[in-house]
Structure formats: structure tokens, C-alpha cells
Amino acid sequence: MNHLLEVNNLEINFKTYGGEVKAVRDVSFHVDKGEVVAIVGESGSGKSVTVQSIMGLIPTPPGVIKGGSIKFQGKELLRASKREMRKVKGSKIGMIFQDPMTSLNPTMIVGKQIAEGLITHQKLSKQEAKKKAIEMIKQVGIPNPEERYNQFPHEFSGGMRQRVMIAIALACNPELLIADEPTTALDVTIQAQVLELMKKLQKDTQTAIILITHDLGVVAETAQRVMVMYGGIMVESATVFDLFENPKHPYTWGLLNSIPNLEGTEKKQLIPIEGSPPDLFSPPKGCPFAPRCKYAMDICLEEMPGDYQIDESHSARCWLNDSRAPKVEMPFTLEKEKTVTVGGESID
Structure with a gap:
């Protein structure tokens, strides 16, 4: 069986003044189409570093991928050029980060931040991208989407900003969505709403999800398979x-x-x-x-x-x-x- 994502024997180190940190050691796993896979473990266990390597987000230096393989749809990502990775990121693999306030551009209206990926990857015109962005804002449960399109991140609550991040990640209909502790900065009520939204969108679009968390309650509610790091x-x-x-x-x-x-x-x-x-x-x-x-x-x-x-x-x-x-x-x-x-x- 061909898996959507295959990670084999991954090893990642970080070179620092104090020495070399062996952050990820011999990690292997796979994700299939439409599947929700959770990675759990306490802080510092290597969860985020593992998924950041899939997106090519390990800063080099100080990060060094010492060995292993990451294949997405059969294509080796570790040997892909920057141009090839730009085609994958956003269009085929989307990512939701922990803190939406630091992930969104504070100087750009949220609508343009959603439309940006549509113009880049799907070659839509500005008007077509705006229409699709407004649809995405509505799809993730934000009221008054036409008005919200022209607002800045600071005008949104924490939960709404996280919904914007989900809209950006899903705008180009990716095959795989990586959610790195998407509810950490939110209160319990908003956490439940965001998780319910992710479950609904995953069911509707059949997007595979890698969910990074330390909350086993979240895992029990959302995932089919679990990996403990x-x-x-x-x-x-x-x-x-x-x-x-x-x-x-x-x-x-x-x-x-x-x-x-x-x-x-x-x-x-x-x-x-x-x-x-x-x-x-x-x-x-x-x-x-x-x-x-x-x-x-x-x-x-x-x-x-x-x-x-x-x-x-x-x-x-x-x-x-x-x-x-x-x-x-x-x-x-x-x-x-x-x-x-x-x-x-x-x-x-």
C-alpha cells in the first residue's frame, strides 16, 4: 500500500554553542489519505521539530537533518529544491501553527492573507481569489465574511484568528494538514469549537491531518491513530x-x-x-x-x-x-x- 506520507529513520540535530542537540532520533511513521494521526508527548519530545521537517521549516543552520527519508505522495521531500517545496507548501500540505497572532501578518488584512495562496498556487485572478477567500471565511464559521475580509488580525479574537489560520491552510484543498497544537492558546470553550470545526472540515474534504498535542482528551476525540514521543x-x-x-x-x-x-x-x-x-x-x-x-x-x-x-x-x-x-x-x-x-x- 502506498501511503500519503512516509517518514523513515528521521534524525535531526541542532548545533548550538553548548553542543549538538539530538532533537529527533530514528523516527518512522506514515499517514494515509483522509486519516487523522496524533503525535503526543511532553514539551521537548521532538513533536514540532518532526512535523516542521516535513514542511522544510528546519532553519539551516543551526538545524541539520542527519539522516532519514520523508516521502509525500512517493516524492522525496528532503532532496526537493526550494522551488519544488514552494509548490508543495500551501497547495498540497497546509499547516496551522500554535499561536495565530505571531503567524498572521499584522500589517495585512486577513482576506488578502487567505487569497495570497490561491493566487500563487491556483493562479486565480485577484477577484476570483477574493471570492474564494470570502467563501473560506464563511466555511470556517466566521460571521459577516465580506466585512471580515477587510479587517486586520488585531480586530479578531484568539479563536477567530485560529479560524483564519485554518482557512489559510485549507484554501488550496491540501492533501495533508499539519496542526501544531492548534488549541494551546485558546480557552476551553473555543478549543472545543476549533476542534469540532477541524473534524467537520476533515470529514467534508477527506484531508489527512497530523495533530500535534499534549492533551490526550483531544486525541481521544479526534484521532484514529496515535504516536507517543x-x-x-x-x-x-x-x-x-x-x-x-x-x-x-x-x-x-x-x-x-x-x-x-x-x-x-x-x-x-x-x-x-x-x-x-x-x-x-x-x-x-x-x-x-x-x-x-x-x-x-x-x-x-x-x-x-x-x-x-x-x-x-x-x-x-x-x-x-x-x-x-x-x-x-x-x-x-x-x-x-x-x-x-x-x-x-x-x-x-
């Missing part, structure tokens, strides 16, 4: 149901155990993951999570685990999945301690 590597990959029902990496257990339980009246203290993330100037030679893992064995500190295949769509990089390892069960059960809604259904 830690210390620059992909530690677990599974369907969203498998990840919540049968996680196989202690870091994933920690993430799930830190979800607040909103069911019932009993108050419980959240359980954090003790310790600090690894130093990526000098990453450990073994599992990067081993110093924080209470199930770590000697081999975990000495050697990086392989990618153990749990089933056809589920894999985890953890020595506990080796047949020779002691049997360790997840230290809590979702049925008793957590209620998680996945795709509108509760795991209970």
Missing part, C-alpha cells in the same frame, strides 16, 4: 482504541494516569511522572525513559530497546515487551480509575 524517539504507536485500552510503554501509562477523572464526586490527586526529561545534548545510550521508569532493568539503561510489534497496528519501544522480561501489568485500570471518551464512546 519521548526524548526524540517514537516510544509507542497504536490505534487510539489500543492506546487507551492496552498501552504497552510505561511512559504512556504515566500520561494516561495523569488524566484528571471528571466522573463522580471523589477527589483524587493527579499523579505526575517523577523526574526530568533526558538531556538531548548527551542522550542516554539506553531507553531515554529509563531514569524515570520504576520498572527499568539494567538493560534499559545500557541498550536502546527495539520496536516490539504488539499486533499489526501496535508497536512499542520497551524491553518489558521482550519475551524474556518479567511480566508487568499497567499499574491502574481505565475501567476503575479513568473514564476516557474515544470517538464519542466511553471506554468503561
Whole structure:
């Protein structure tokens, strides 16, 4: 099967005065047409750097892509020229950034910012581009689109600015949309509206989405597959149901155990993951999570685990999945301690 996007053995470093940061190490994954794939993990795990490399947004220097492959529709992006990448960015791959206020041009009306990509990639006239831009403003749920077309970003609320970013990203009907923590700067009510909008547009247009987030509640509501990153590597990959029902990496257990339980009246203290993330100037030679893992064995500190295949769509990089390892069960059960809604259904 030919995947829409294939990333294989990606390695990205950043050269700094303090040394070389090994930000992404041996990351592989794929995305199929019309699929929503989430990448989760705490800050500094390599999520944003991974997707920025797909768009060719790694600044060089200090960034260096040390190895690997990124293929979109079978074409190798890492060897593409700047001219070739300009044809891909915006037209075939769109991106929504974390903070819309710093991503939008404050000196240009929002309508022209939406129309810009249409004129560049679809060769529309200015009048045709304006008409399509107004349609996009309406499509993303912004009222009075003709009036809003001529307004500047500072005249929009945070949620409205994020809707403008979605309109820009989807204006040219891309095959793939990358959403890098699109709801981080928004309040809870607006977060829900933006996520609902993204789900609706994805369903209507069959655009594939890579969703970057640290919020597992968002993942459960929107994604079909999930990849968990830690210390620059992909530690677990599974369907969203498998990840919540049968996680196989202690870091994933920690993430799930830190979800607040909103069911019932009993108050419980959240359980954090003790310790600090690894130093990526000098990453450990073994599992990067081993110093924080209470199930770590000697081999975990000495050697990086392989990618153990749990089933056809589920894999985890953890020595506990080796047949020779002691049997360790997840230290809590979702049925008793957590209620998680996945795709509108509760795991209970």
C-alpha cells in the first residue's frame, strides 16, 4: 500500500554553542489519505521539530537533518529544491501553527492573507481569489465574511484568528494538514469549537491531518491513530482504541494516569511522572525513559530497546515487551480509575 506520507529513520540535530542537540532520533511513521494521526508527548519530545521537517521549516543552520527519508505522495521531500517545496507548501500540505497572532501578518488584512495562496498556487485572478477567500471565511464559521475580509488580525479574537489560520491552510484543498497544537492558546470553550470545526472540515474534504498535542482528551476525540514521543524517539504507536485500552510503554501509562477523572464526586490527586526529561545534548545510550521508569532493568539503561510489534497496528519501544522480561501489568485500570471518551464512546 502506498501511503500519503512516509517518514523513515528521521534524525535531526541542532548545533548550538553548548553542543549538538539530538532533537529527533530514528523516527518512522506514515499517514494515509483522509486519516487523522496524533503525535503526543511532553514539551521537548521532538513533536514540532518532526512535523516542521516535513514542511522544510528546519532553519539551516543551526538545524541539520542527519539522516532519514520523508516521502509525500512517493516524492522525496528532503532532496526537493526550494522551488519544488514552494509548490508543495500551501497547495498540497497546509499547516496551522500554535499561536495565530505571531503567524498572521499584522500589517495585512486577513482576506488578502487567505487569497495570497490561491493566487500563487491556483493562479486565480485577484477577484476570483477574493471570492474564494470570502467563501473560506464563511466555511470556517466566521460571521459577516465580506466585512471580515477587510479587517486586520488585531480586530479578531484568539479563536477567530485560529479560524483564519485554518482557512489559510485549507484554501488550496491540501492533501495533508499539519496542526501544531492548534488549541494551546485558546480557552476551553473555543478549543472545543476549533476542534469540532477541524473534524467537520476533515470529514467534508477527506484531508489527512497530523495533530500535534499534549492533551490526550483531544486525541481521544479526534484521532484514529496515535504516536507517543519521548526524548526524540517514537516510544509507542497504536490505534487510539489500543492506546487507551492496552498501552504497552510505561511512559504512556504515566500520561494516561495523569488524566484528571471528571466522573463522580471523589477527589483524587493527579499523579505526575517523577523526574526530568533526558538531556538531548548527551542522550542516554539506553531507553531515554529509563531514569524515570520504576520498572527499568539494567538493560534499559545500557541498550536502546527495539520496536516490539504488539499486533499489526501496535508497536512499542520497551524491553518489558521482550519475551524474556518479567511480566508487568499497567499499574491502574481505565475501567476503575479513568473514564476516557474515544470517538464519542466511553471506554468503561
